[in-house]
Amino acid sequence: MQIITEKLVSKTIKKRASNTHKGSFGRVLTVGGNAQFGGAIILSSSAAVYSGCGLVTTATDPTNFASLHARLPEAMVIDFNAGQELTEMLAKVDAVVIGPGLGEDAKALQTLTLVFKTIRAEQILIIDGSAIDLIASHHLALPNAKLIFTPHEMEWQRLSGIPIGQQSEAKNKVVQQELNGIVVLKKHHTEIYTDEKTFQLHLGGPEMATGGMGDTLTGMIAAFSTQFSSELVAAVVSATYVHSFIADQLGKTQYVTLPHQIIEHIPQAMAHFAASKTNA
Ligand SMILES: NC(=O)C1=CN([C@@H]2O[C@H](COP(=O)(O)OP(=O)(O)OC[C@H]3O[C@@H](n4cnc5c(N)ncnc54)[C@H](O)[C@@H]3O)[C@@H](O)[C@H]2O)[C@@H](O)CC1
Numbered sequence: 001m002q003i004i005t006e007k008l009v010s011k012t013i014k015k016r017a018s019n020t021h022k023g024s025f026g027r028v029l030t031v032g033g034n035a036q037f038g039g040a041i042i043l044s045s046s047a048a049v050y051s052g053c054g055l056v057t058t059a060t061d062p063t064n065f066a067s068l069h070a071r072l073p074e075a076m077v078i079d080f081n082a083g084q085e086l087t088e089m090l091a092k093v094d095a096v097v098i099g100p101g102l103g104e105d106a107k108a109l110q111t112l113t114l115v116f117k118t119i120r121a122e123q124i125l126i127i128d129g130s131a132i133d134l135i136a137s138h139h140l141a142l143p144n145a146k147l148i149f150t151p152h153e154m155e156w157q158r159l160s161g162i163p164i165g166q167q168s169e170a171k172n173k174v175v176q177q178e179l180n181g182i183v184v185l186k187k188h189h190t191e192i193y194t195d196e197k198t199f200q201l202h203l204g205g206p207e208m209a210t211g212g213m214g215d216t217l218t219g220m221i222a223a224f225s226t227q228f229s230s231e232l233v234a235a236v237v238s239a240t241y242v243h244s245f246i247a248d249q250l251g252k253t254q255y256v257t258l259p260h261q262i263i264e265h266i267p268q269a270m271a272h273f274a275a276s277k278t279n280a
């Protein structure tokens with residue numbers, strides 16, 4: 001396994017060109033947040049905005065509209081149960097996050113099925129949380145798109161059939177190939193499986209063990225993938241690194257680092273890596 005280095009991240013996070021606008025930095029759609037788990041999709045969407053995505057739209061349960069806008073006025077919203085609206089929005093974006101707080105009821109399954117049916121081959125689809133569990137429990141066929149799975153160990157057990165404790169590099173690699181996407185297996189020392197290489201993260205720690213931390217990572221991966229799109233693997237690896245890098249920085253003085261605190265520090269961390277580019 002290749003340990004992820006600061007050098008790789010510095011190479012990936014580019015300084016922004018001057019002659020640009022919001023359309024230059026990607027369009028992301030985040031799909032999730034039922035009445036119980038609204039916070040999950042707010043964190044995912046916030047992470048995408050704070051990671052520099054030009055335009056973020058959130059498809060969620062209408063009960064979350066007011067709280068989302070109060071926390072994140074930069075995001076636009078649609079109802080994730082409105083099939084026509086969701087289909088139209090899916091046509092306009094570069095990357096989609098599906099799963100944070102989506103839930104696993106009939107409505108959630110319907111929303112996931114619509115996204116799978118509508119997504120196009122050139123679009124990036126980040127599959128997290130409830131969406132992973134729905135795929136596993138309903139044996140759903142996967143769409144033709146640039147797939148990125150972000151399971152924690154329990155979700156990976158459900159999706160891959162490999163029990164926690166037996167999730168070796170060799171076994172995980174076989175399933176990653178079958179899934180035909182990138183797999184970010186989240187845990188202490190997260191592993192990232194790609195067609196060419198397997199990466200390992202040596203940052204992050206128990207200060208990150210708060211609900212919503214993985215939801216936050218999905219938005220970062222989406223925004224990094226649309227902005228640094230020439231190298232999808234490097235974008236995913238860099239987002240994963242910066243997420244834990246911020247946690248470790250805050251963890252020097254904090255016993256726990258909350259997901260919303262990580263989000264607040266993303267712009268500063270990205271500036272750090274963009275500036276250190278020339279020394280890399
Ligand atoms: N504020 C919110 O709205 C939140 C919503 N969430 C959503 O809730 C839904 C269910 O996700 P959960 O992950 O909570 O539930 P799961 O039941 O899928 O998994 C959680 C359990 O898995 C076990 N586990 C074993 N290894 C683990 C590892 N390496 N990392 C994490 N857990 C591990 C733990 O016992 C843990 O309680 C998802 O849609 C998720 O996005 C959660 O993200 C929590 C925060």
Ligand SMILES: Nc1ncnc2c1ncn2[C@@H]1O[C@H](COP(=O)(O)OP(=O)(O)O)[C@@H](O)[C@H]1O
Pocket residue numbers: 129151152186187188189190203204205206207208209210211212213214215216217
């Ligand atoms: N002890 C730990 N060491 C390193 N990273 C951790 C630790 N605990 C949690 N994390 C990180 O926090 C995130 C948790 O993801 P996840 O369980 O999906 O959270 P949620 O679904 O609640 O948002 C992952 O990125 C994981 O690597």
Ligand SMILES: [Mg+2]
Pocket residue numbers: 128129152214215
């Ligand atoms: Mg999660």
